Amino acid sequence: MSKQLDFFYFIGSTYTYLAVMRAEELARQAGVSLNWRPFSVRTLMREQENIPFSSKPLKLKYMWRDVERRAERHGLDWRDVPKYPIDAEERANRVATLAAMEGWCPQFTRAAYRTWFLEGQDPGEQAALAALLAELGKDPQSVIAAADETTVREQYLAETDTARQLGLFGSPTFVCGSELFWGDDRLEDALAWCLAH
Amino acid sequence: MSKQLDFFYFIGSTYTYLAVMRAEELARQAGVSLNWRPFSVRTLMREQENIPFSSKPLKLKYMWRDVERRAERHGLDWRDVPKYPIDAEERANRVATLAAMEGWCPQFTRAAYRTWFLEGQDPGEQAALAALLAELGKDPQSVIAAADETTVREQYLAETDTARQLGLFGSPTFVCGSELFWGDDRLEDALAWCLAH
Numbered sequence: 001m002s003k004q005l006d007f008f009y010f011i012g013s014t015y016t017y018l019a020v021m022r023a024e025e026l027a028r029q030a031g032v033s034l035n036w037r038p039f040s041v042r043t044l045m046r047e048q049e050n051i052p053f054s055s056k057p058l059k060l061k062y063m064w065r066d067v068e069r070r071a072e073r074h075g076l077d078w079r080d081v082p083k084y085p086i087d088a089e090e091r092a093n094r095v096a097t098l099a100a101m102e103g104w105c106p107q108f109t110r111a112a113y114r115t116w117f118l119e120g121q122d123p124g125e126q127a128a129l130a131a132l133l134a135e136l137g138k139d140p141q142s143v144i145a146a147a148d149e150t151t152v153r154e155q156y157l158a159e160t161d162t163a164r165q166l167g168l169f170g171s172p173t174f175v176c177g178s179e180l181f182w183g184d185d186r187l188e189d190a191l192a193w194c195l196a197h
Numbered sequence: 198m199s200k201q202l203d204f205f206y207f208i209g210s211t212y213t214y215l216a217v218m219r220a221e222e223l224a225r226q227a228g229v230s231l232n233w234r235p236f237s238v239r240t241l242m243r244e245q246e247n248i249p250f251s252s253k254p255l256k257l258k259y260m261w262r263d264v265e266r267r268a269e270r271h272g273l274d275w276r277d278v279p280k281y282p283i284d285a286e287e288r289a290n291r292v293a294t295l296a297a298m299e300g301w302c303p304q305f306t307r308a309a310y311r312t313w314f315l316e317g318q319d320p321g322e323q324a325a326l327a328a329l330l331a332e333l334g335k336d337p338q339s340v341i342a343a344a345d346e347t348t349v350r351e352q353y354l355a356e357t358d359t360a361r362q363l364g365l366f367g368s369p370t371f372v373c374g375s376e377l378f379w380g381d382d383r384l385e386d387a388l389a390w391c392l393a394h
Contacts, residue, residue, distance in 0.1 A: 048253060048255065050253055058365075062377060062379060066383075169256050179262075182259060189266065
């Protein structure tokens with residue numbers, strides 16, 4: 001059985017763009033199976049009073065410049081500083097939860113980040129979300145309706161609670177056993193750990 | 198003339214251990230000249246209300262585990278989670294400032310981090326500081342006295358103000374022109390940027 005690495009993330013986290021675009025290929029090269037697990041990092045960060053940017057303009061400015069430089073370093077597309085924050089109702093994250101239940105989570109998440117970072121739209125808004133679902137060959141109306149229902153909402157809450165129990169405090173976080181690796185810049189460390197243990 | 202990279206740091210920052218032990222050799226390999234610039238990140242973080250760990254036990258616990266893993270990854274020594282915070286009077290940082298003025302800053306800073314991380318002592322306390330200065334062949338009494346005088350205090354304040362003007366918010370920060378690279382894990386990015394620009 002191949003090694004497993006859990007990839008906990010939230011659509012709305014900035015550095016997560018880099019991980020979403022890089023993780024699958026790096027995991028494939030390492031021979032590691034990646035489990036995409038959307039969760040509400042926003043809920044956990046509010047609980048923990050962990051507010052990294054909103055009152056810290058220097059860190060915010062630095063963060064965007066660093067994401068831009070890191071995107072360039074990894075050969076990823078970059079357009080401009082996108083709108084922030086997004087997905088007020090966590091609809092895109094609930095669609096990602098549904099997609100994880102149905103097996104199309106990586107494609108959806110990458111498309112959501114393209115919508116956000118490269119097209120400058122909020123993938124949590126109905127029109128943008130419908131357009132990206134249609135491009136993926138999904139029926140937007142039925143997917144969005146399903147993401148509003150109890151089954152998906154409960155699964156999203158359950159994944160968030162799993163993250164809470166694991167001690168997560170940010171997105172992305174890679175989890176191998178009880179080892180946490182926080183940040184896109186720890187993806188390589190996480191894969192190396194996963195292979196060695 | 199060789200490329201220059203400014204290395205702003207504070208003895209008391211945790212991840213700075215990794216940078217202090219790695220930076221000189223990596224800069225040498227890259228052919229980049231490294232300027233060691235101690236400054237009071239504590240002052241700037243208080244001004245910015247940027248308190249990353251004191252009320253965030255999950256982040257604190259993760260940080261130490263991550264520093265330990267990263268030390269292992271880089272082949273650096275590790276003993277145990279050291280006491281934290283240290284250098285209440287910023288005496289070790291003022292000695293580092295004097296050392297920077299006199300040309301023995303890298304050796305002193307590495308010794309201070311060994312005292313802290315590997316011997317479990319606070320290099321800001323007089324006895325530990327005197328012992329490490331003696332090991333470096335310095336006269337502890339005269340060095341500690343000089344670090345208490347106006348000239349060094351003003352230089353430390355001036356370097357802190359330079360860091361403030363550059364928009365720094367953490368330690369270590371590598372600065373090349375107007376580009377900031379925050380964190381030991383951006384050292385390689387900083388050197389690459391420095392060589393390319």
